[in-house]
Amino acid sequence: MRVDLNPITVDSAELGSAAQSNGSARAASQPSNPSPGASDTAVISNDQGRVQALAAQANAAPEVRQDKVEALRRGLADGSYEVSPMQTAEAMISEVQAQFAA
Numbered sequence: 001m002r003v004d005l006n007p008i009t010v011d012s013a014e015l016g017s018a019a020q021s022n023g024s025a026r027a028a029s030q031p032s033n034p035s036p037g038a039s040d041t042a043v044i045s046n047d048q049g050r051v052q053a054l055a056a057q058a059n060a061a062p063e064v065r066q067d068k069v070e071a072l073r074r075g076l077a078d079g080s081y082e083v084s085p086m087q088t089a090e091a092m093i094s095e096v097q098a099q100f101a102a
Helices: 012-022 025-029 047-060 066-078 085-101
Strands: none
Touching: none
16 A cells, blocks of 8 residues: 655756745745644555455465366376476576576
8 A cells, every 4th residue: 555645746847946936945845834724635546456456366366276286196196297308407497596586
């Protein structure tokens, strides 16, 4: 969740022109004092709902894909599961690269 406490931004070009017209960059960059009856506001990002939906979807998925595990188990048991030396080498290299990247 993102809370934007300063919804109005001032870039350096605007600050410079405000300083020239007001005579002081400091006066242009400081917010005015809020009135006693004023209330604070927060802007909540629309992405929060999407993040929560994706998190719920990920939590609903099983940690172990049992269908894949069973297929591999059957392949190993009956000897039909074969891995080429090239696949083994690629997996080893990928693992080492991942360790160095972290």
